[in-house]
Amino acid sequence: MTIDDKQLAELELLATKIRLDTLKSIKHMGQGHLGGSFSIVELLAVLYGKQMNIDPENPQWEERDRLVLSKGHAGAGLYSALANKGYFSKEWLWTINEGGTRLPSHPDRQKTPGVDATTGSLGQGTSIAAGMATGFKMANKNNYVYLIVGDGELNEGQCWEAFQYIAHFKLNHCIVIIDDNKKQLDGPTEEIMNPFDLQKKMEAFGFYTLKVKGSDIRAIDDAIVLCKTIENQAVCIVLDSIKGQGVSYFETLDANHSVKFNTEEVNQAAEQAISELQQKIEGMIEDVYAK
Template identity: 55%
Template sequence: MVVKPVEDIEQFAKQIRYYTLKQFITMGFGHYGGSLSIVEALAVLYGKYINSTPENMNDLTRDYFVLSKGHAGPALYATLYLKGFFTADWLLTLNGNATRLPSHPDRHLTPGVDMTTGSLGQGISAATGIALGNKIAGRSNVTYVIVGDGELNEGQVWEAIQMASHNKLDKLIVLVDDNKMQLDGPTKAISHPHDYVLKFESFGCYSKRVNGQSVVAIDEAIQWGLNNQDKPTVIVLDTVKGQGVKVIEEMANNHHLRPDAATTEAITREYEALGQAIGVSK
């Protein structure tokens, strides 16, 4: 574990948000909302905990990360770029012809991606399998996975959680991006989730809810999870869809955007302000 000051992780989050927006602004459309809501979680995970590097990707003892909500791939790509897995010009090719950065992560195309994801519900199953395989092999590395709140409508998620609990996968840490919105409306209106913490606890997991906009709260929750034994840990992140970009946060429907000229201009102003905050002009 690399201990970094919280200021460094907050700066890392600003960098991830900036380069996530850069991809969308270049392409002109995309899954803005759900990408932005996981930025702080990615900053803590890759800024402090996940020990994957371009040099150790074939090391079976390293940590693993699965982005089960694969439509948030651009936030992961921004993170991997900042960690040195590929060069900045790749970010300008998001979802283009012959790109190495497809709309949803593909482990055969993008260095640093551990699991191909996109069909919701399947990523958490893959992460459970990775954690189980590592346990059987006697390894102590950690598998981290981010799932979406809308994704929790999928029964496959709960089958995976039950299997993880049954096998006492205490090296599996699940982060739920509870941004309260999904493709076609508020999560509560589509399928009321009730209390996520109680639900995961009833499936045999450690679980708690934390402020998903705070790198300090996320950090403390992950430390708590790493100390837990004999059960998986589920951290429910209380987030906002479009997190960190005011104009997108305030939209009623921001799952996938093809913004008009005025909205693009407003997003670009916030993007440029982020660039100034991290010392990048464009």
């Protein structure tokens, strides 16, 4: 079902909160994977705000849907989504990657409530998601597994082995989502290892594949809804996103894969963005309650 205007406003508010807390937590840490966290903010808002069957008060609920963030370096974005949904206190966000933290730089399912898979070694999350979906199918369960994989991560051959497996066994409850933000650690993906047309590649692998704008909450939600109607075929959504999405300075920053807050320019840009996002949230809260 297409989301109505009130639901859209609520999801846009959640996305803005996630983006703000991601920026604040990474800035507090001094450096971190901002670009790839920002590019999946709207997706995370749709998943945790509407699509996923979850219970933040019972993170280990067996009937919950699972999320596998294979691009584990975007952990700060995931943590902000979890905190905003009430899995843990937002105070935890200021401890990312510190000694004794419950929030390591890359997700760890044994440390963080709401994290379903330990990831970080690129490519491995694809196999984890395939295994989860296989287990649910064998047990005749309807749980969904959402796999978020980066476009640069697709340099790993393991991804394509997992995709072939998912497609062959028609694991349609494993929704593969490729974050096509066009950049990876060393530069543009088309220069490092040209991915060509990801939608056509996934279709060639046997997936029913949709491509949507990564900042369009309604389009993302519609795509997921449509994927859930597909039977007897694997499904994939390609997010046409922007690295650093949602803050113009970080969208255009060349080194936005892992941002270091060690110059006056970067810190001033971050402070301005924080102020603007906070003001935006205040206005959006009024709008949500007015609907």
